[in-house]
């Protein structure tokens with residue numbers, strides 16, 4: 001089984017690269033952002049609650065996303081592997097994921113961290129906002145808040161995975177296929 005965490009700030013290109021990686025390695029894509037947006041689209045109570053925070057660029061509660069991931073993993077018992085995209089985003093989420101995977105005896109092979117500077121991130125997200133229809137991609141203050149949430153709560157996880165010997169950093173600026181190649185090399189190491 002091949003389990004990969006795709007790590008990096010908002011706008012780093014995780015979604016783009018995840019789509020290419022799932023095709024190449026036949027993995028199941030678990031994006032907490034996508035799952036939350038499908039809850040919003042379905043008009044569920046959870047979606048309504050999450051939307052309030054997402055529109056402000058604030059992380060939703062650990063409990064909500066951990067439960068979502070737990071149930072998606074159970075729904076895919078025959079998976080070749082999972083690619084975690086946008087999860088974990090806090091230390092509590094990382095610890096919960098480790099516990100969950102330990103129980104199932106399916107460890108994480110690597111945490112691939114895409115590195116892009118804040119100015120480039122803001123530019124990319126605001127550009128994406130013109131076509132993505134995502135409210136959180138269209139307002140500069142929200143974009144800055146998301147980057148701040150990443151810096152404060154998520155980026156410390158690099159140290160967590162480094163200590164486990166699983167962190168691989170990849171430059172997220174360049175051609176999409178070039179970055180994809182670099183990610184594949186890290187996976188196949």
Ligand code: ADP
Nearest residue numbers: 010011032033054057058059060065086087089
């Ligand atoms: P991006 O990586 O571009 O910020 P995502 O789709 O991953 O886009 O996330 C959009 C929003 O969804 C986040 O700003 C946050 O509010 C919420 N979200 C997604 N994943 C998580 C998570 N693991 N923990 C908490 N909140 C999350």
